[in-house]
Amino acid sequence: MKGFIKEDSAAPISTGTDVSLSSHDEDQGSKLIWKAREAPFVSIGMAGLAAIVAYGLYKLKCRGNTKMSVHLIPMCVAAQGFVMGAMTLGTSHSVYKEFWAKPKP
Incomplete structure (x- = not known):
């Protein structure tokens, strides 16, 4: 029959020895x-994003008669800008450490 795997071509069965990829177990906090x-x-970047979202939710409560989109679009742009700024600074810092801060041989 087509589509069936022969028993001798099956993958080997584990012998019960489990090899862990990490040398020790870590919890989420560590x-x-x-x-x-x-x-x-x-x-x-994550802390700034959380702060901007919290501020935006606070301001959403007292926005008055303005449309939701008028309130949410600037908040979204601010959050994205903060995260992109943090990523840019992080990348610039790592490039500086890798290439310019190394002592010359």
Whole structure:
């Protein structure tokens, strides 16, 4: 019959020895702290995004008779601009550390 796999061509079965890819187990908090130390501008971008969204939600409550889109579009642009600025600064910082801050041999 076509479409059936022969038993001798099947993939080998695991022998029960499980090899973990990481050397130790980490919880989410330690992963977040490690990532924040590795790339601090990502954390700054996320915090700025959260602050802008919180401010926008606060201002949404007291917007009066203005349309929703008039309120949300500038908030969206501000959030995207803050995140892009943090990414640009992070990239510039890493390029500086990699190429210009190295001692000359």
